[in-house]
Amino acid sequence: MALINKKQLEKLKQKAGDLLNRSIDQHVTLAVTGLSRSGKTAFITSMVNQLLNEGSNSQLSFFNVVHQGRYIAAKRVPQKHLHIPRFEYDGAMNALCQSPAKWPEPTNGISELRIAIRYQPKESLLKYATEAATLYIDITDYPGEWLLDLPMLSQTYEEWSQQMAALLKQSPRAEKAQSFIEKLKTFDPFAPVDENVLAQLSQEYTQLLLHYRHNLGLSVIQPGRFILPGELEDAPILQFFPFVDFDNIDGNDYQNANDDCYIGMLRARYIEYKERVIRRFYKEHFVNFDRQIVLADCLTPLNNGSESFDDLQNAMAMIMKSFQYGQSSLLSRLFSPKIDRLLFAATKADHVTPEQHHNLVSLLNKLVYQTKQVLNFDTIKMKTLALASVKATKVGKSHYQGKDIPVIQGRQLSNDKKITLFPGTVPAAIPNAEYWQQQAFNYITFAPAESANIDECLSHLRMDQVLQFLLGDKLK
């Protein structure tokens, strides 16, 4: 028998190692969502930053692979889908690290980024044959507003219009909606279509939605693509609106209406939107996600008042429907259960003093689990926590009326001045009338801290717990 020399043996070992390495490479598809301004970009930037710069000022004690010294390194690799925009990590980091530091720009639509983590497997049998393994993570950023469209799939145009009309006629939406509603009352739904009129009215409806979201801080916005159109900007598929006067038209005439009259065309576009936009998103993206984090900014609606908070509550219930597998045949046909971990995070927790974090999580729990009795999450592991992706404040104590009270300190975004304050208490449950009368919460927008360095880890709250929950089991 020919003896193999040491060099050949090394080569063979290397080959075996390569083969095994390849076979234990793993993939996770992680989806990050939340309503606009909830903190998605800041979150993904921080997550990628923590992974890339681990070892340089990192604070990841609850991320086991790091804690156990098995984390080797991470790097960005080319993303999976070439037709999806790349997540702008460098732009976001540049903004956070410039002087004065800035928050990353608002984003619009879906984006993607892939990271490869090299690590030492722990109790794997393969441990003797391989030095390291790789976990690939595909991170997708998509607007939470897109999930708010899901209920439309089970509604006809008439049902949806009735529901939207009811919302538009109530406070706080009614005031601004009045002129739009009046216009629709004088509009003949059976007249031949003039595309320009449809475009004009759709534009007015979109302006209303933008006002509700950005000026009134409301969360229930349908159709979600109207305020975040992505690549569909100006496409006729986004040119429809709810007809608010169904009570005054004849049911038979409506059923028989063709696409060449307004109401027929509105119905046709609504149906097209459901098929081509909503259903397509679920088929092309949602079904492929393994893990999901839903970010919620509970503090801004708390600051805005009870109507804004009620709306967040409704929006959360609508978002939960996307994860409600196996309940209705419509949904189970649309996507088979693949997501096995679902994390809900209350963002911007550095806006409140640490002893309020417990209440913040408890409040988020109330929002998430409000419909728990009708949901079946047997196959999904869920968690809620409070985090700050990029910590902008410091915590301290202040002496006030003979007592030490906890305070936070940061630079106010609006005027760049240093401010120290006790922002108020966070209610542990859905706030009651008494809470709103006290107007107990004071939300100040802070500028990011000045000390960030491009190749160091950003300061955060609980990003390590997030990483452990979302990836820990894949890095054993």
Ligand SMILES: Nc1nc2c(ncn2[C@@H]2O[C@H](COP(=O)(O)OP(=O)(O)OP(=O)(O)O)[C@@H](O)[C@H]2O)c(=O)[nH]1
């Ligand atoms: N203090 C603090 N503020 C944060 C944090 N994360 C986000 N913010 C604030 O929230 C704003 C929105 O954050 P983004 O990360 O841009 O939110 P987004 O969900 O990506 O927003 P869109 O892309 O516009 O939908 C930022 O500009 C900050 O003012 C955080 O961890 N701490």
Ligand SMILES: [Mg+2]
């Ligand atoms: Mg963004």
